[in-house]
Amino acid sequence: MKKVNIFVTLRESILDPQGSAVKGALHSHGFPEVQDVRIGKYLELMIDDSVEDIDAAVNEMCQKLLTNTVIENYRFEIEEVAAI
Amino acid sequence: MKKVNIFVTLRESILDPQGSAVKGALHSHGFPEVQDVRIGKYLELMIDDSVEDIDAAVNEMCQKLLTNTVIENYRFEIEEVAAI
Numbered sequence: 272m273k274k275v276n277i278f279v280t281l282r283e284s285i286l287d288p289q290g291s292a293v294k295g296a297l298h299s300h301g302f303p304e305v306q307d308v309r310i311g312k313y314l315e316l317m318i319d320d321s322v323e324d325i326d327a328a329v330n331e332m333c334q335k336l337l338t339n340t341v342i343e344n345y346r347f348e349i350e351e352v353a354a355i
Numbered sequence: 356m357k358k359v360n361i362f363v364t365l366r367e368s369i370l371d372p373q374g375s376a377v378k379g380a381l382h383s384h385g386f387p388e389v390q391d392v393r394i395g396k397y398l399e400l401m402i403d404d405s406v407e408d409i410d411a412a413v414n415e416m417c418q419k420l421l422t423n424t425v426i427e428n429y430r431f432e433i434e435e436v437a438a439i
Binding site: 272278279280293296297300302304305306307308309310311312313314315316317318319321322328331332335336337 | 381
């Protein structure tokens, strides 16, 4: 069994209003040291070992369904784990 | 300047309907090998070097504002980066 951790973030050129709002809230809660906040998605997928090329499969899942590649970037890590 | 990557996930005991929905969509898009999907938040914070104890500061930000510790877990990584 593989555990795949996927990190989806907005492209640098895309404005992140949610991130700006959280930055403002952190400042008003007494954390002025925070210079920038970017918010994205974090997905954990458990994938069984029936897949031959897991890199290709995860890339296809990300491009087809899990991200909007026009405005988002993604990267992932693959870990070997015991079956659930 | 420090770059802090924060990973927020639902506690294991908490049902993840969004994750179940994505799992169903992946199956119907031809990815039956996916056994489980958990969806969380990924935050990237840029924090200047005025902070003495950055671990304590980030823990406090997470517990006070960035996560709901009743239903969520969080972990974070700290990287040294050039100032923006």
